[in-house]
Each structure stands twice: as C-alpha cells, then as structure tokens.
Amino acid sequence: MRGDALAACLHCREPVIAGDFCCTGCETAHATIERLGLGLYYRRRSLDPGLNRPRPDAAAMDFTALAEPCGDGLLRLNLMIEGLHCAACVWLIEAMLAKQQGVVTARLNMTTRRLRLEWKAQANTANDLVGAVLALGYRVAPYDPSMLVDVAKQAERELLRCLAVAGFAAGNVMLLSVAIWAGHAQDMGPATRDLLHWVSALIALPAIAYAGRPFFRSAWTALKARRTNMDVPISIGVALAAGMSLFETLTGGPHAYFDSAITLLFFLLVGRYLDARARGRVRGAAEYLLALQAGAVSVLQEDGSIRLLPVRQVQPGMRALVAAGERLGVDGVVRAGSSEIDTALITGETLPRQAAPGASLHAGTLNLSSSLTVEVTAIGEGTLLAEIVRLTELAEQGRARYVALADRVSRRYAPVVHLLALFTFLGWIGLGGIGWQPALMNAVAVLIITCPCALALAVPAVQVLASGRLMRQGILLKSATALERLTRIDRVVFDKTGTLTVGRPALIPGDMPEEALRLAAGMAAASRHPLAQALARAMPGVPALSGVEEVPGRGLERGDIRLGSRRWLGFGSSDSQIIGPELWLARPGQEPVRFRFRDEVRVDATEIVARLQARRIKVSLLSGDQSPAVAAVAEAVGIVDWRAECLPDDKVVAIRQWIDAGERVLMVGDGLNDAPALAAATISLSPSSAADISQNAADIVFQGERLAPMLTAMGVAARAEALVRGNFAIALGYNVLAVPLAMAGLVTPLIAAIAMSSSSVLVILNALRLNRGQLA
Amino acid sequence: MSVLLYLIPIALALGAAGLVAFLWALRQGQFEDMDGAAIRILFDEDEAQR
Numbered sequence: 001m002r003g004d005a006l007a008a009c010l011h012c013r014e015p016v017i018a019g020d021f022c023c024t025g026c027e028t029a030h031a032t033i034e035r036l037g038l039g040l041y042y043r044r045r046s047l048d049p050g051l052n053r054p055r056p057d058a059a060a061m062d063f064t065a066l067a068e069p070c071g072d073g074l075l076r077l078n079l080m081i082e083g084l085h086c087a088a089c090v091w092l093i094e095a096m097l098a099k100q101q102g103v104v105t106a107r108l109n110m111t112t113r114r115l116r117l118e119w120k121a122q123a124n125t126a127n128d129l130v131g132a133v134l135a136l137g138y139r140v141a142p143y144d145p146s147m148l149v150d151v152a153k154q155a156e157r158e159l160l161r162c163l164a165v166a167g168f169a170a171g172n173v174m175l176l177s178v179a180i181w182a183g184h185a186q187d188m189g190p191a192t193r194d195l196l197h198w199v200s201a202l203i204a205l206p207a208i209a210y211a212g213r214p215f216f217r218s219a220w221t222a223l224k225a226r227r228t229n230m231d232v233p234i235s236i237g238v239a240l241a242a243g244m245s246l247f248e249t250l251t252g253g254p255h256a257y258f259d260s261a262i263t264l265l266f267f268l269l270v271g272r273y274l275d276a277r278a279r280g281r282v283r284g285a286a287e288y289l290l291a292l293q294a295g296a297v298s299v300l301q302e303d304g305s306i307r308l309l310p311v312r313q314v315q316p317g318m319r320a321l322v323a324a325g326e327r328l329g330v331d332g333v334v335r336a337g338s339s340e341i342d343t344a345l346i347t348g349e350t351l352p353r354q355a356a357p358g359a360s361l362h363a364g365t366l367n368l369s370s371s372l373t374v375e376v377t378a379i380g381e382g383t384l385l386a387e388i389v390r391l392t393e394l395a396e397q398g399r400a401r402y403v404a405l406a407d408r409v410s411r412r413y414a415p416v417v418h419l420l421a422l423f424t425f426l427g428w429i430g431l432g433g434i435g436w437q438p439a440l441m442n443a444v445a446v447l448i449i450t451c452p453c454a455l456a457l458a459v460p461a462v463q464v465l466a467s468g469r470l471m472r473q474g475i476l477l478k479s480a481t482a483l484e485r486l487t488r489i490d491r492v493v494f495d496k497t498g499t500l501t502v503g504r505p506a507l508i509p510g511d512m513p514e515e516a517l518r519l520a521a522g523m524a525a526a527s528r529h530p531l532a533q534a535l536a537r538a539m540p541g542v543p544a545l546s547g548v549e550e551v552p553g554r555g556l557e558r559g560d561i562r563l564g565s566r567r568w569l570g571f572g573s574s575d576s577q578i579i580g581p582e583l584w585l586a587r588p589g590q591e592p593v594r595f596r597f598r599d600e601v602r603v604d605a606t607e608i609v610a611r612l613q614a615r616r617i618k619v620s621l622l623s624g625d626q627s628p629a630v631a632a633v634a635e636a637v638g639i640v641d642w643r644a645e646c647l648p649d650d651k652v653v654a655i656r657q658w659i660d661a662g663e664r665v666l667m668v669g670d671g672l673n674d675a676p677a678l679a680a681a682t683i684s685l686s687p688s689s690a691a692d693i694s695q696n697a698a699d700i701v702f703q704g705e706r707l708a709p710m711l712t713a714m715g716v717a718a719r720a721e722a723l724v725r726g727n728f729a730i731a732l733g734y735n736v737l738a739v740p741l742a743m744a745g746l747v748t749p750l751i752a753a754i755a756m757s758s759s760s761v762l763v764i765l766n767a768l769r770l771n772r773g774q775l776a
Numbered sequence: 777m778s779v780l781l782y783l784i785p786i787a788l789a790l791g792a793a794g795l796v797a798f799l800w801a802l803r804q805g806q807f808e809d810m811d812g813a814a815i816r817i818l819f820d821e822d823e824a825q826r
Contacts, residue, residue: 087812087815087816087818090812090815090816091816108812109808109809109812110809157802157807160807161799164795164799165795167795168791168792168794168795171791172787172788172791175787176784192780196780199784203788277810
C-alpha cells in the first residue's frame, strides 16, 4: 500500500497521490524555501522520510507575550524546535531567519534543539518570525530557560575547565620532569633539580587542588556514606603523590611525582568528560518534556478577551482556549466546542479520541480539529503528564540499583590496593629494616602505580565510541549502563501496537465497490485524520475532490455525500459488533459502504523475530489489545508465546516472573502504558515513533520504520562488552607487572610516568577497535 | 643554567595563554553544541549567509 513506485512529495518525501506535493502545507514550505534561495537544503538533508510534515492546520499561538526585551531595542525569544533531524535543518532555519527583517541573532543548538532568536523590536514581530519557522514544517514549543536549571550542563562545563587546567599543568610539569630525568642521567646539580622541583610544585599543586575537585568531592560523598567507589583510591593516590612530592621538594630529595599526579588527573578527567558527554545526549528528550510544561496557555478573561499566560500563572478554574493543532499545557474539562484529541503522548493510542463538552483532557495531548474552551482543573505538578513523569522517574530509580561493571570492579579493587600499600609500608619497616620515611615512599609508590587510571578509562572510552556509532545509525543510548545490560539477553518481550506494528492504520482490502472506494479516497485525500489518510494511501493516484468540507470530530461532507463515523451517519450500533476502526460512506439512495482498518505489521518484524529465535532467544508478545487482534499479529510474525488483554501491571508481573526465573529480559514497547514494564525489564528499547514521554522510560531509543536497529544495538553491545573486558584485562595485567616493582621499591618517577601513560593510551587504542569491521 | 630563569617563565606564559584562550572560548559557549558545530562549518560557504 505504501508502494515505492509512487511519486514522492518534493518536501517531505511522503508518497503523493497527485502532483508534486502531499498537502498544501508542504507546497507552501517548498515554495518558501525556493523563494528564499535555500533550495540547497533539499540536497543537503539526510532525511528519515515522512518525519517532517508541516501542519497547515496548526493554529498559530501568540508568541508576542513570550518575547522579552534584551537591551538596545532588541527582543529575544527562546524556542524549542520539534522535527529537527540533521544539520541541514539547522542550516535551513538559521539561514531563513537570517533573511528575515531585523533579525540579529538566530542560533539553533543541534544537540539541545533550542533556538535563540534576537531581533530589532520595531522591525519584526515574534509571531511573524515564529510563523516563518512553522511554515517550513517545524513545530515549536516555547520554553522558559529559567525552568531548565541545568545541573548536568554545569557539571560538564566544570569538567571541561578542570580538563583545561589539568592539561596545561600536565604539559608544563612533564616538560620540567623530562629535564629532571635527563639530569639524573647526566650531571644536573642538586640546586637546579630543586629549582625545577619547586617550579613543578608551584604549577602542579594548585592545578591538582583545582582539577581534582570532581574526584575529591565524589570520594568524600562516598566515604561519608561509608561506601567506597573508584574515586576513593584515585583521590588517595593523587593526594599522597602530591603530598609526598612536596615533602621531597622541601627536604631536597631526588624523586618527586608531580608529573605522575597531574598527568593521572588529566587522563582521568578525559575519561570523566567522555562519560558526561555520553550521558548528556539524553538530555534533549528530557528537556523537550519540560518545555511542554513550560509553554504558554491562552486564557479567556472575564471580559471575553484572550491573554497568553505562562503555565505557572494559570490557576485551576480559569478557562483556556485551545486552538486546533495546539498541545494542552494543563489538565481540564471541555466546556465548549467539540474536537478530536490526539492522546498518543499519554496512551500510545494511534486513533484520535472524541472530545465534547464534559470530556476531561490531559496535559500533553494534542487538539486536532477545532478549537475548544477548557476549564482548567490542574496545572504543572498536578497534571497527569507530571504524574507520569514522576512514575517513570520512580521506575527508573529501581533501575538505578544496577551497579555498573566498573563500580563492581572498583569495589573489590580499592581494598586490595590499600592493603598492598599497607603491607609494603609495614614490610619495609619490619623486614627491610629501614626508616618510616623511605618505607612510606615505597608504599606511596604502590598507590601511585595502582591508581586506577586505565581502569577508569576502560569503560568510558568504549562507551563513547559505542554510543557514537549507534547514534550515527539512529540509535540513542539513554542510560549509562544500557550497553552492559543489553548483553546475553534470554528473552525479548514485544508490545503490539506501535512496536511490532507501525502504529498507523491501513485499509483492509475487502469487497467494497471500486467506485465507492475511489469516491471515498478522493474525499479523504485532503484530510489529516489518520483513517482518512489511510484511505487515501490505499488508492494512490486518486485526485483530491473539491468541495469537501471537514466537520470537526465527525467526518467529511461533500454535498449530500458523507464519509465518517457510524454514529454521525446515523446507523446507531445495531449492526454487527465493531471490530477495529472503521469509516462509512453514505450516499443518498445507496447502501452505505464500510471501510475497515487495521494496524500494519512492521516490514521486518517477521525476519527479526526469526533471527532472534535462531539465536535461541525466547520471544514473547504482551499486549493490552483484544485476543483476536493479538493472535493475528503473533501469527503473522511467528511468535508462539503471546498474551492478550494485559493491563500494565500484568506486563510487569510477567516480566518479573521471567527475571526471577533468572532470565535477562529485553522489553520493546512504545506506549506510556508500557512504561512500568519497560522499567521492570533488564533493559528496554523504544521506537522513536513513540511519544517522547514514553521514550523516557526506555534505555535505548531507535529511529526508523524497522526493528533491525534492535539487532544492531545488541551486536554493538556484545562487541563493547568484549572490549571493556579486554580493557580491564590490560589494566589489571599492567598492575600485576608494576605492583611488585613498586613494592620492591624500584619505581622511580620516570617508570611511574611511562607505565601510567602507556597503559592509558593502550586502553584507548583498544577501545578504538570498536569502530573497525562489521558486526555479526 | 641561568637561562632557565627566563626560559621557564616564557614557557609557562605561553601555556597560560593557551589555557586562557580555552577558558574564554568555554565561557563564550563555543562548547555548547558539539554536534552542530562539527557540521555547521561545511555549510557556510555560499550566498546563504547574509
């Protein structure tokens, strides 16, 4: 039905029925882009087709009140752009806005999807500029930067600053150290050596105090909670190395480890920064959710005028006007008007729901066809959307109990290292019969040499490369431990709607008369209703009929011919029971014709299920849908173990049972009703067609119409795990070699520096192997 | 060896200049959008810029 032979819309590449464009919105967008001379966009973009369709029906919100002055007669507006997929989109939006009158700054951040727009107040209006972006087919959500207190972003900046300081200090201290080592071999006088030690101390000590803070803080927090983590041995090692070197410098001794201490910090910070960046990619989605909450609401005043208020200032009891195409920012009850509501964000349902006076609506849902007056019942924290976000967070806390491999290793590693250092100290005093100062020197050398530099790099280096590789293929890792948990999966559990199926209705071929089908498809061609679109897709090449009127919430009308719901056409429900969605075509003097629809199975679902089963992975299907529908899909894709009519709780119970039986369960689902199950499973995936909010519950989000990214992710995970283990082996192997040397008191600063750097570089090189070769 | 007395400060000053430049760039927000910046540079070669 979605044949590739069809002509594609010049703008969004959806198959078109007639002409060059699928809808007037795309035609306008294309014309705008060409008129501004930005046609290059079409050659530059790398588009996942069909993602970016303009919504001509999206009523313009009033952005005037949200623009704030920022000096010099300039206005500033912060927006979140929805529908951004590649750098070409960034270029298009920025270039287009730059051509608008009065625009001074238009900067779109590709990672966070935020647009910062500044323009001369007298030259242009907020609504015109936003309208220009909307006309290109992007959707915008206003956001309030003050609501996004971005702790993670600040942490990332701090890491970068520390990295810069440590890098500067490491480079300079190393320079001096090379001179000292050369001096040991030749004939550098003690005075010169002491001078160089003093200069090193002057550079290294402040740098360590500054750049070491992320580690010291984390170690201190862990110690206070009577736990230990990787940062404890790091902090002790660095602090002791610095302290002992300072002692050596003060007493004019030959050996100072300033270079080791600061280089160690530098390498560790590299690992820490890579780690933070990998986590940071997740933030975009979460911020978008917040932006939904931070939007503005058109409030109907007593005197009948309309005022745009930020969500925070809206009170329950107020009446809000929700235009067609607008997302609700509040929970409320419909008081006037009737429309259709897209609840996909909350329920995962693909078909819109009717809303008439008295119906209650939830924040986050989208008003599709006509404007509604809604009495506000809850805002912000009280809304269902906020409740769901909270539930999801709760579920994720359970997930947080999973201890990352690196932490498990370091928990055993730290005590061993500290015991070894203690033995060294006591051994040299008791058996070696030397004073406590040289004995302490040797013990500290053990701590320096075992400081888990390579160990701390082993995981982040692989993680960053793996997430980068997956990202290029449209797979987004959301949790830091996702890759570790994705290995050795025993069972894959699918949800039905939107996961195994596309989540988009398609016409079931039947015995409808050809001319009725053509007539209905022609009428439906202009509508944006999912069922009408399915009808139009089923009859490619049928031109859109003129004179069709859309009756909001009911159907389509052309003269006395009607296409719409059974109830609107007045058949009651006396007919046979309703199975799945349907549309009726009523013509005067003729039998009404019924069109039935069902959800299409994803193209490669069958193949993926077969390949999973070939790997001896059990495959199950848990659905909230009725038995016959589930059975049909299960049979179509070859799943034997299926259960229908599952409540969200039933899914969780089933998954818990499997996990308790010792299985590692991978859950793939998209609906918000799957969120608890997604959180209960060992690891979970969500297609990006799922609403952003349910993607929040999943560990991994994948793009596209196919399920194949699942296997890609599993392949990369297996590879990454092998490399991480390899890295641990390298790090531990190096310790096994170096520790006896250190305990014997043979490690000089030169040896320490070489061993430290070489093991770190080796670990990074090993991680780089991830990008080599094909995956199984 | 007295040459060290001014060579070391010179080396340090050069390094410090690099550090300051980096911190300045960080403060300017040049590290905010690592994904976009990498590709943006490829796009600005034509009449699209004002």
